[in-house]
Amino acid sequence: MEISGRTGLLGLIGSPVGHSGSPAMYNYSFELLDMDYRYLAFDIKLDQVSKAIDAFKTFNMKGGNVTMPCKSAVCEYMDELSPAARIIGACNTIVNENGKLIGHITDGQGYVRNLKENGVDIKGKKITVMGAGGAATAIQVQCALDGAREISIFNKKDDFYGRAEKTIQDIKREVPKCIVNLYDLDDTEKLYKEISTSDILTNATIVGMKPYENETNIVDTSVFRKDLIVSDVVYNPVKTKMILDAEAKGCKVIGGKGMLLYQGVEAFKLFTGEEMPVEEVKSRYFAE
């Protein structure tokens, strides 16, 4: 489709953005659906966020995505925030609704949607999540909002531990019926006990990610009982050591690539109101 005087603009802001797969994925989707939009990446540093958001409004951009280091900083310039973006204090998706900018965060939605696409409904489930960084917090908040019964969070006593303490308070306030607890990841006895009563175990730490691909937080693989669903947010490598160990024990395993795809699918739906042509995008950009 040719660019015309009416072609709508969307874009990614953050820094760096040169490596991002988002422009290819969204432009391919626009092409397949015959939609008159184009999506570009703009290298925006923290001190340029306010001007970038002004540009969204000035150019009447349909929407866009936000990546590091701008995910928190954009929040104060939004006219409205989704419940998850408000609780987490970060946005990865901006939607322009008739001049009003609405900030969303679709990482957690992408995680929950990926579970669903793999036949797992988070509603009523107990989930153990290792991690308290950006990905982990988004997952924990979205799982609570989407009806998880109980969430056990494990993290090392590092700088992220305090963030988990805040997440616990936020979830208790916003979703009081969800039981949520925080433990030290180094307390392996407690970790294995919580896993034994969980439906889903998720790694949302950097352990398992290149160059830590030979590492796993789960050393005792006897915790991988057959009816435990084991998922990882790490997508490089596609199958982490934890996923391979769990798979070998007969668990249903769900890797991180699906979360990456579906956070984009959810953002696309928010921008356009349409479902992304998932199968085509998957086979072109997410082939495993």
Ligand code: NAD
């Ligand atoms: P982050 O820096 O915000 O958080 C890092 C987390 O790892 C913290 O919980 C920290 O305590 C933990 N950690 C660090 N070193 C550790 C160690 N030695 N042992 C145990 N825990 C340790 O990172 P993030 O943005 O949340 O990303 C985490 C992972 O998730 C990365 O691999 C990233 O690529 C991946 N990710 C995937 C998706 C997706 O869509 N699949 C989205 C976002 C992030």
